[in-house]
Amino acid sequence: MTVTERPGLGLRLLRLLGLPILLILAWWAFSVTSESFYVPTPPRVVQAFAETWFSPRLIDDALPSVARLLAGYALATVLGVGLGVPIGLSVRLRAAAEPVLEFFRAIPPPVLVPLIMLLAGIDNGMKILVIVSGCVWPILLNTVEGVRALDQVLSDTCRMYGVRGRSRLRHLVLRGASPQIMAGLRQALSVGIILMVISEMFASSSGLGFTIVLFQRGFAIPEMWSGILLLGLLGFGLSVIFRWMERRVLSWHWSHRA
Amino acid sequence: MTGSPGTRTVTAGSMTTKGAKAAYGLAGLAGLLALMEAVPRLGIVDERFLPPASEILGALAAELRTAALWTALGETLGGWALGLAIAFVAAVLAGVVIDLVPGLRAASHSTIEFLRPIPSVALIPLATLLFGASLGSTLLLVVYAAFWQVLIQVMYGVADVDTVADDTARSYGLSRWSRIRNVVWPTALPYIMTGLRLAASVAFILAITAELVVGSPGLGLEIQVAQSSGAVATMYGLVVLAGLIGIAVNLAVRVLERRVLAWHPSVRGEVAS
Numbered sequence: 001m002t003v004t005e006r007p008g009l010g011l012r013l014l015r016l017l018g019l020p021i022l023l024i025l026a027w028w029a030f031s032v033t034s035e036s037f038y039v040p041t042p043p044r045v046v047q048a049f050a051e052t053w054f055s056p057r058l059i060d061d062a063l064p065s066v067a068r069l070l071a072g073y074a075l076a077t078v079l080g081v082g083l084g085v086p087i088g089l090s091v092r093l094r095a096a097a098e099p100v101l102e103f104f105r106a107i108p109p110p111v112l113v114p115l116i117m118l119l120a121g122i123d124n125g126m127k128i129l130v131i132v133s134g135c136v137w138p139i140l141l142n143t144v145e146g147v148r149a150l151d152q153v154l155s156d157t158c159r160m161y162g163v164r165g166r167s168r169l170r171h172l173v174l175r176g177a178s179p180q181i182m183a184g185l186r187q188a189l190s191v192g193i194i195l196m197v198i199s200e201m202f203a204s205s206s207g208l209g210f211t212i213v214l215f216q217r218g219f220a221i222p223e224m225w226s227g228i229l230l231l232g233l234l235g236f237g238l239s240v241i242f243r244w245m246e247r248r249v250l251s252w253h254w255s256h257r258a
Numbered sequence: 259m260t261g262s263p264g265t266r267t268v269t270a271g272s273m274t275t276k277g278a279k280a281a282y283g284l285a286g287l288a289g290l291l292a293l294m295e296a297v298p299r300l301g302i303v304d305e306r307f308l309p310p311a312s313e314i315l316g317a318l319a320a321e322l323r324t325a326a327l328w329t330a331l332g333e334t335l336g337g338w339a340l341g342l343a344i345a346f347v348a349a350v351l352a353g354v355v356i357d358l359v360p361g362l363r364a365a366s367h368s369t370i371e372f373l374r375p376i377p378s379v380a381l382i383p384l385a386t387l388l389f390g391a392s393l394g395s396t397l398l399l400v401v402y403a404a405f406w407q408v409l410i411q412v413m414y415g416v417a418d419v420d421t422v423a424d425d426t427a428r429s430y431g432l433s434r435w436s437r438i439r440n441v442v443w444p445t446a447l448p449y450i451m452t453g454l455r456l457a458a459s460v461a462f463i464l465a466i467t468a469e470l471v472v473g474s475p476g477l478g479l480e481i482q483v484a485q486s487s488g489a490v491a492t493m494y495g496l497v498v499l500a501g502l503i504g505i506a507v508n509l510a511v512r513v514l515e516r517r518v519l520a521w522h523p524s525v526r527g528e529v530a531s
Contacts, residue, residue: 015364095282100290106504108463110470111497114485119307193377216383224383231380239375
């Protein structure tokens with residue numbers, strides 16, 4: 001890994017696309033030769049993808065799903081960081097809250113779906129609440145952990161220089177804890193996607209999860225695969241955006257360590 | 259908590275004894291129970307939707323006396339363990355093969371980075387079609403979710419091998435197999451254990467999810483049945499049980515990690531302090 005010489009464009013393209021193309025070809029060969037009803041050929045899936053998702057469905061089903069995911073995720077971030085900072089700063093509060101928080105984190109988030117359905121009905125609010133209820137724990141616990149492990153020297157320096165109140169919170173506490181907070185946010189993102197899909201599979205008349213299950217029940221196999229593909233692309237896209245954001249937020253951190 | 263011991267010598271402050279900490283923890287739990295008891299009793303939330311804590315725990319105790327619950331529990335944990343084991347073995351093998359074959363690491367990077375973030379719940383419809391409400395569905399989801407967690411860690415681990423150590427082993431004429439056994443494996447092991455820990459909790463979530471959504475037998479299905487038959491207190495009780503099992507799963511993997519890595523400086527430091 002110490003060699004910094006960049007390989008040629010051809011080799012890089014081969015590395016990037018070689019294996020994916022091979023895999024798609026293998027799938028193609030398999031779907032053509034096998035009689036299995038469940039495995040459509042790649043062109044059939046691409047066609048179904050275009051027909052299914054480049055249509056009003058994109059606005060009626062996909063966008064609201066993503067909007068709910070982002071709303072729930074944002075709310076969970078505010079809640080998690082907002083509660084995590086005071087808990088992390090106070091030794092007593094942390095000791096009292098830790099077992100409770102560990103318990104809530106250990107509950108598999110999907111079991112909260114039927115529970116929240118009961119409490120909040122089956123509208124938009126319920127789905128957002130489900131996403132919040134799953135995403136908040138990793139963010140909260142990582143914030144607590146990050147704030148707890150603040151550099152003692154930095155914290156003493158801040159006290160010496162009389163940095164307190166809001167600027168202490170911003171420049172010392174949140175900054176110092178941000179690598180941990182980002183780690184929590186990353187975990188929360190994958191939990192959030194899971195919950196977005198499941199909450200719609202449970203009780204819904206729209207959304208990505210609902211539509212995919214609808215296709216599956218109607219044995220619209222290529223359409224179902226196109227839905228799986230769309231969810232995959234969504235997961236991939238969100239993780240790319242997240243990594244880009246993380247690099248921006250933590251640029252000071254990496255440069256500091258390098 | 260996770261924690262990096264050794265750095266926490268100063269932060270203890272007024273919380274000197276372990277006893278005080280445990281007392282606070284118990285107080286926190288008691289507070290939660292009191293709150294859960296008071297909110298429905300005072301009518302802030304309808305008792306039909308949120309039964310008091312005593313009723314929830316009572317329902318859980320009643321459930322624990324039925325054979326059906328233990329069967330379901332066995333099924334959930336069986337699916338979890340089997341799926342985790344398959345994913346673990348497959349990921350370790352894949353990681354080692356990717357490391358051994360020259361050029362494969364660079365060639366597989368794009369594929370792995372694309373497949374890894376795909377939420378495994380996207381496979382639920384496929385699992386339903388292929389396996390229906392059975393163990394197969396659970397395994398498909400659990401294996402897919404857990405595989406990537408372990409694989410990534412294995413790949414980090416084998417890349418972390420100290421070149422000096424590797425060169426030394428080479429110049430002493432150690433065979434390839436012996437190098438894997440004595441140089442690569444100990445280096446990668448802490449990473450692999452981290453992967454296993456992450457995979458264990460993800461696998462548990464997905465096992466429950468498969469039961470809840472697809473309807474494979476297990477604890478998730480019991481929760482689903484309790485919900486649709488209006489047994490609210492039982493449903494809450496089972497959710498509490500799921501949380502307790504989640505904690506047990508985390509603890510078990512942590513104990514395993516500690517035993518396997520007893521020789522590793524990070525664990526030895528922890529014991530010494």
